[in-house]
Amino acid sequence: MLRFICFGSGSSGNCYYLNADGYGLLIDLGIGLRSLKKYIRNYGLSFGEINAIFVTHDHTDHVKSVGAFSGEFNIPVYALQSVHEGMQRNYFMSKKIIPDNKRILNPDTTILLEKFKITPFNVPHDSSANCGYFIEVDGITFCLVTDMGHVTDDIRLYIEKSRYVVVEANYDAMMLKNGPYPAFLKRRIMGREGHMDNLDTAELLSTSLSAETRHVWLCHLSEENNHPELARKTVETALFDAGKWIPGGFLKIDVLKRKVPSLLYELD
Numbered sequence: 001m002l003r004f005i006c007f008g009s010g011s012s013g014n015c016y017y018l019n020a021d022g023y024g025l026l027i028d029l030g031i032g033l034r035s036l037k038k039y040i041r042n043y044g045l046s047f048g049e050i051n052a053i054f055v056t057h058d059h060t061d062h063v064k065s066v067g068a069f070s071g072e073f074n075i076p077v078y079a080l081q082s083v084h085e086g087m088q089r090n091y092f093m094s095k096k097i098i099p100d101n102k103r104i105l106n107p108d109t110t111i112l113l114e115k116f117k118i119t120p121f122n123v124p125h126d127s128s129a130n131c132g133y134f135i136e137v138d139g140i141t142f143c144l145v146t147d148m149g150h151v152t153d154d155i156r157l158y159i160e161k162s163r164y165v166v167v168e169a170n171y172d173a174m175m176l177k178n179g180p181y182p183a184f185l186k187r188r189i190m191g192r193e194g195h196m197d198n199l200d201t202a203e204l205l206s207t208s209l210s211a212e213t214r215h216v217w218l219c220h221l222s223e224e225n226n227h228p229e230l231a232r233k234t235v236e237t238a239l240f241d242a243g244k245w246i247p248g249g250f251l252k253i254d255v256l257k258r259k260v261p262s263l264l265y266e267l268d
């Protein structure tokens with residue numbers, strides 16, 4: 001049994017939690033330390049059930065509290081080499097990771113931690129580097145990919161293998177175009193190293209999901225340039241047209257909230 005919780009998703013802070021038999025991982029820690037501690041207690045978890053932190057990339061909404069939490073509980077931090085270097089330079093990361101707790105990951109190279117088999121893979125984005133994670137626990141497959149400028153064959157491959165998928169649906173193209181952001185920021189978000197629009201995510205899922213996929217969570221929605229129901233409907237429509245989703249069917253689709261923790265999901 002694999003347990004999954006999202007503690008926050010979006011530009012105000014990202015943090016995801018996985019637990020198998022009392023051994024737990026965080027993926028990204030961009031929310032405040034006090035909020036995380038409160039959530040851990042609210043879910044009846046213990047701090048001993050957070051045993052490692054995996055980082056996707058060095059943007060502040062993903063790393064703000066990584067150093068502080070790693071330092072306080074003496075927890076190793078796994079990231080690509082250039083993401084570690086980027087965190088070292090990130091002025092907004094309140095505390096740095098001590099050298100003893102740094103662990104270097106290589107793309108497409110699987111590491112083993114207790115029951116977790118974890119494979120990072122490259123994701124195009126305008127940070128120092130970025131990776132998604134493909135995770136396997138007792139044959140349960142899970143994939144998380146966020147802050148994605150465009151889709152690569154690699155990303156399709158890992159999504160195709162996953163029974164559970166967390167994937168970015170950042171913006172609606174019309175809302176972004178007509179919205180309040182300055183032109184340079186709109187270009188950045190829409191660019192090849194920016195973020196995913198709902199239609200891109202819908203296309204990715206409708207062409208890559210296997211018939212085994214049971215649950216998709218849309219993550220990292222923009223507050224200004226997207227709406228949860230719009231993202232959900234766009235993805236549902238594409239999946240319906242592709243014959244991969246029907247209301248009330250085997251495959252569930254949810255939107256992760258920006259600042260409110262999700263349910264605790266039990267994945268099998």
Ligand SMILES: [Zn+2]
Pocket residue numbers: 010011014059061062147220
């Ligand atoms: Zn982000």
Ligand SMILES: [Zn+2]
Pocket residue numbers: 057059125127147
């Ligand atoms: Zn980012």
